Amino acid sequence: MKKKLIELQVNGEGHSVAVKPNDTLLDALRDHLGLVGTKEGCSIGECGACTVLLNGRAVLSCLTLALDAVGMEITTIEGVSQGESLDPIQQAFVDHGAVQCGFCTPGMILTAKELLEVQKHPSVDEIKHALSGNFCRCTGYTKIVEAIRAAAIQNPPAPFTKGGD
Numbered sequence: 001m002k003k004k005l006i007e008l009q010v011n012g013e014g015h016s017v018a019v020k021p022n023d024t025l026l027d028a029l030r031d032h033l034g035l036v037g038t039k040e041g042c043s044i045g046e047c048g049a050c051t052v053l054l055n056g057r058a059v060l061s062c063l064t065l066a067l068d069a070v071g072m073e074i075t076t077i078e079g080v081s082q083g084e085s086l087d088p089i090q091q092a093f094v095d096h097g098a099v100q101c102g103f104c105t106p107g108m109i110l111t112a113k114e115l116l117e118v119q120k121h122p123s124v125d126e127i128k129h130a131l132s133g134n135f136c137r138c139t140g141y142t143k144i145v146e147a148i149r150a151a152a153i154q155n156p157p158a159p160f161t162k163g164g165d
């Protein structure tokens with residue numbers, strides 16, 4: 001199949017990548033750009049290990065064509081920390097023992113980033129709902145939920161609104 005040269009914007013940098021029409025975004029990130037922090041689990045949209053952000057929205061990169069990511073800002077786990085400092089969600093995962101083998105962790109963290117962007121102080125149920133497409137075979141989820149709650153506490157408090165106004 002003939003390859004096409006496309007430009008992908010990943011973690012704030014532009015990359016020219018030669019892809020086949022049926023290459024997934026996961027293929028482009030891991031095989032072409034060497035960004036292996038994005039994990040390949042099931043390859044059929046069921047485990048969430050391949051989750052990345054596209055314009056801030058969590059998507060499954062195994063089900064997204066690389067061609068469809070052109071013109072969008074792609075964020076992978078490699079782009080989440082600020083220099084030497086871990087992102088608050090990453091730090092909370094470390095602090096709360098939410099990482100064991102680590103295979104699910106990049107996808108969990110990117111899913112949590114989208115959640116905490118749209119919902120600054122989610123309830124436990126809202127966190128569980130957001131994580132429902134991300135499988136972990138090690139931790140039993142309790143510590144992951146605790147970590148995301150701890151990261152959310154660092155968000156500014158919701159503005160006070162008077163009832164009835």
Ligand code: FES
Binds near residue numbers: 042045047049
């Ligand atoms: S590898 Fe994409 S959902 Fe499992």
Ligand code: FES
Binds near residue numbers: 100102104137139
């Ligand atoms: S920490 Fe091993 S799969 Fe989640």
